[in-house]
Amino acid sequence: MKAAIFKGPGKIDVENIPNLSPSKGEVIVRFRAGSICGTDLHFYRGEWSGLRAGQVIGHDACGELLDTGVRVAMVPVVYCGLCWYCLQGLFNHCENGGIKGFDYDGFFSEYVVVPERNILPIPENVSDEEAAVLEPVALAIHTLDMLNPRIHDWVAIIGQGSIGLLMTQIAKLKGCRVIAIDMLDYRLKLSERFGADFYINAQYENSASRVMEITGRGSDIVIEAAGTRQAVEQTLLLARKAGKIALVGGFEGYLDLGVVGEVKLFTSYISPVEYPLALRLIAERKVDVKNLITHRFKLAEFKQAIEIANNLLEKPVRVVVTAY
Ligand SMILES: [Zn+2]
């Protein structure tokens, strides 16, 4: 079967690999559609280690069960259900688990083997390509639940790629006011479409003074979804005193905690708990993932797909790859 194999920074090839045989409690899913995430790009650019050479890349995809043909979304977080963390419901910190596309072979493969509990039937009105953009929805729900905003809170979101744009949508669903920040106008246009109350192009405006001007005291909540050191370091300059900050895209950088009083700091990782709700919100048209999709490729063209996803001149947001 064909799969997109990570060979090292800048090198991904679609190659034939041996067919898989499922163990007890696992099912075989025939890949239908997947999307390329910022994390995949961090691996591709060699910014993050973690994905080993020879591994299949990808952690956001759907397919159909090989035996019944039922369409299913796949949850990439593998967990044992028995360790201390699992028993607390913190499945993403399982002592015996990991994430497909990071710790284990990922989803960009003609066939994927996953534990039976890692599949979710896709509602009829959700297309394959929509079910291929599930992870950033689940991550946005997880992050906003963690931050527990009040109605009408200011939420400043640095980075309006697919993850940031979904943070914008979920924050609006929670009744917050959103200040969207990015350096690219085509992304800020989408922020506006998804309900952002203000948007700042950080290339031309000073985000910290604009956020201060808009809010009067700094943002109640700041979410970093750009995945850069500068964005991480900027979070403290946007938050009000005793505000909350979540780091989602990147975790490296120097935080001078002396500049903000009583700040609450969160880091947020992909978790399986929010996947059913994410899929339901897409089915009920409360969350729009369709308009995040800017490019479409076939699995055999994966190399080209990730090159486009990595090239801002092509104005990518979410690049989808399908089997057909
Ligand atoms: Zn991701």
Ligand SMILES: [Zn+2]
């Ligand atoms: Zn566990």
